[in-house]
Amino acid sequence: MNGHRNAFLDGLALLGQAAMAAAAHSGQMVLFTGHLLWRLLPAWTRPRLIVQELYAIGVLSLVIILISGGFVGLVLGLQGYNILSKFNATESLGVMVALSLVRELGPVVTALLFAGRAGSAVTAEIALMKTTEQLSAMEMMAVDPLRRVVAPRFWGAVFSMPLLAGLFSLVGIAGGYFIGVVVLGVDPASYWGQIQQQMQPVDDVLNGVIKSLVFGAVIGLIAVFEGFNAEPTSLGISRATTRTVVLSSLSVLGLDFILTAWMFGA
Amino acid sequence: MVVGAFVLAGIAALLVLTLKWSDFGTSSVSGYTLTAEFDNIGGLTDRSPIKMAGVTIGRVSHIKIDPNTFEAVVTMVISSQYNNLPKDSFASIYTAGLLGAQYIEISPGGDTKVLKNGDKITMTQSAVILEKVISKFLFNKAAAQ
Numbered sequence: 001m002n003g004h005r006n007a008f009l010d011g012l013a014l015l016g017q018a019a020m021a022a023a024a025h026s027g028q029m030v031l032f033t034g035h036l037l038w039r040l041l042p043a044w045t046r047p048r049l050i051v052q053e054l055y056a057i058g059v060l061s062l063v064i065i066l067i068s069g070g071f072v073g074l075v076l077g078l079q080g081y082n083i084l085s086k087f088n089a090t091e092s093l094g095v096m097v098a099l100s101l102v103r104e105l106g107p108v109v110t111a112l113l114f115a116g117r118a119g120s121a122v123t124a125e126i127a128l129m130k131t132t133e134q135l136s137a138m139e140m141m142a143v144d145p146l147r148r149v150v151a152p153r154f155w156g157a158v159f160s161m162p163l164l165a166g167l168f169s170l171v172g173i174a175g176g177y178f179i180g181v182v183v184l185g186v187d188p189a190s191y192w193g194q195i196q197q198q199m200q201p202v203d204d205v206l207n208g209v210i211k212s213l214v215f216g217a218v219i220g221l222i223a224v225f226e227g228f229n230a231e232p233t234s235l236g237i238s239r240a241t242t243r244t245v246v247l248s249s250l251s252v253l254g255l256d257f258i259l260t261a262w263m264f265g266a
Numbered sequence: 267m268v269v270g271a272f273v274l275a276g277i278a279a280l281l282v283l284t285l286k287w288s289d290f291g292t293s294s295v296s297g298y299t300l301t302a303e304f305d306n307i308g309g310l311t312d313r314s315p316i317k318m319a320g321v322t323i324g325r326v327s328h329i330k331i332d333p334n335t336f337e338a339v340v341t342m343v344i345s346s347q348y349n350n351l352p353k354d355s356f357a358s359i360y361t362a363g364l365l366g367a368q369y370i371e372i373s374p375g376g377d378t379k380v381l382k383n384g385d386k387i388t389m390t391q392s393a394v395i396l397e398k399v400i401s402k403f404l405f406n407k408a409a410a411q
Binding site: 051054055058059062088089092093098102118159162164166167169170187189190193194197203205209215 | 272276279282283313316319322
């Protein structure tokens with residue numbers, strides 16, 4: 001009886017500790033965001049740093065994004081054909097593939113891959129800089145690490161995401177075309193024609209771009225924060241990297257629901 | 267350099283998704299043009315297929331309203347290999363399946379003269395509007411009682 005009660009209390013204490021840690025973590029994040037916001041515009045005085053990050057974050061993610069986009073398009077083409085042929089509506093395959101990609105899968109899958117490929121790399125890089133005291137060294141030389149190291153990486157993530165998501169969607173539509181038109185014999189003019197007629201530049205494409213900008217900002221923020229606040233040990237770096245991927249994936253999926261409800265909901 | 271190419275490619279991808287090319291897909295169809303007038307074309311659009319016996323033989327190239335009769339004038343491009351359609355062929359608008367896109371079905375007539383470039387198909391049947399069919403059915407039912 002006594003043992004039971006202690007186990008219950010222990011559990012409660014652990015829960016409380018976790019809640020306190022989570023509260024402290026989010027509080028730190030809000031403070032960090034505030035500090036970072038002040039450095040975002042001054043970071044543009046050295047655009048070369050941002051271009052460097054666009055290369056490290058955007059260009060190097062290109063291969064995984066394009067290959068995944070192609071496969072997602074192939075699968076969408078197959079599944080869409082399967083379903084639509086039951087309703088004798090395979091002419092609508094193109095618009096189904098295109099809208100799924102541009103509205104949802106493009107931004108979301110790109111963001112998940114981006115968090116794994118680029119977000120984790122950014123966190124590990126900044127955390128290692130902190131562990132090897134490069135950040136402190138910069139401060140000693142009166143160089144602001146938030147402005148010199150963190151802000152350019154954040155901008156790199158924000159600008160890379162919509163570009164990557166756009167390429168992902170385009171490659172996916174091409175993949176759907178390959179399966180639908182070349183392999184399964186859907187009418188090519190209907191595939192493109194229906195996309196052209198039904199996809200709206202503002203309602204669909206612009207909303208997709210807004211989604212990917214938001215995801216880019218969220219992933220960028222989480223990645224630099226986790227790196228900057230990592231415990232300066234090898235275990236701390238590995239934990240920070242894991243947290244970046246887990247937190248940004250969850251945030252992307254949760255935010256996607258909110259954004260979809262706001263953009264496309266009644 | 268590489269970054270510039272990446273940014274340009276990304277922006278180009280977004281533009282490709284946004285822009286509408288009006289002639290994309292029809293440019294591959296070459297042949298002769300026919301016109302037909304319909305009271306109501308329903309959901310027929312540019313690039314809708316023209317079929318004969320279920321086989322696609324052409325495309326709708328554009329649709330406009332005749333300012334005098336207020337009927338829809340549909341211009342279609344028929345592939346030049348099907349150049350022997352009889353003059354008294356019949357054009358009707360059907361729907362592919364229950365939910366599919368609409369298309370024009372050409373039923374060949376028995377005339378020995380054939381349709382030439384620029385000819386008009388005189389015998390047409392408009393699209394079936396589901397609401398009209400249902401309301402007609404309901405009115406008939408009410409009248410019978």
